[in-house]
Amino acid sequence: MTGAERAAMRALLEDQFRDVTPSTFDADLDEKDAAVLLADADGRLAGFSTLLRIETAHADGRPVTAFFSGDTVVRPDARGAALLPRLWSQHVFAEAARHRERDTVWFLLSSGYRTYRFLPTFFRTFAPAHDGRAGAADRALLAALASARYGDRYEPTTGVVRLAHPTPLRDGADDLARRLGDPHVAFFARANPGWARGDELACLTRIHPDNLTEAGRRMVGLAPLAGMGNGEMGTGRGERSPSVGPLSAPPGDL
Secondary structure: OOHHHHHHHHHHHHHHEOOOOHHHHHHHHHOOOEEEEEEEOOOOEEEEEEEEEEEEEOOOOOEEEEEEEEEEEEOHHHOOOOHHHHHHHHHHHHHHHHOOOOEEEEEEEEOOHHHHHHHHHHEOOEEOOOOOOOOHHHHHHHHHHHHHHHHHHEEOOOOEEOOOOOOOEOOOOOOHHHHOOOHHHHHHHHHOOOHHHOOEEEEEEEOOHHHEOHHHHHHHOOOOOOOOOOOOOOOOOOEOOOEEEEOOOOHHHO
């Protein structure tokens, strides 16, 4: 990864989040295994997401691979085509298919309702949820992952993480108040009342085809189930396909 790419990534993050510093941005990026980058038709960075692979286990000893999302942001004008989540999901589901002997989950922090809203859009069960749809094993795994990563900055009773250096959404970046009629958004607002100051809600969902909604199956590129439409999702006119690349070089060489 070039210095110019890193600078463009940080600038894009600063556009939508407050208190982003070079040191915190670099620390987040340097620990990750891969980054998904989305470029527009002019070659400018339109979005990115960083990814860390965590090998762990359920309480009963069953092996688990957790894919943890780090800094993630998409330019507002590039959100409609959903190219970034599409490539991210295809990459993660392909990795899960290569290691069927392990459970695979997505572990993430949600600082805004848009991130949280990905879960009910693409997955059938996830934690936490307004209807408590996730199983006890998934809830326990989420608590274990969040506790291991964040220590006492994670509150097990609420599921909220208060980072040492929070980066709240900028004013106007999250129109949560106008979305409270959505039960998932309303739940997020109740579960993470400090989102505006940078509090994050720890979340988890299983990466498996049987946990995908119809929209999720289209996103990953799977054939529709009986009764589903067979429409295909293109890459979007005037946009380049995103790319995923490893972050395998020493931090100073990225």
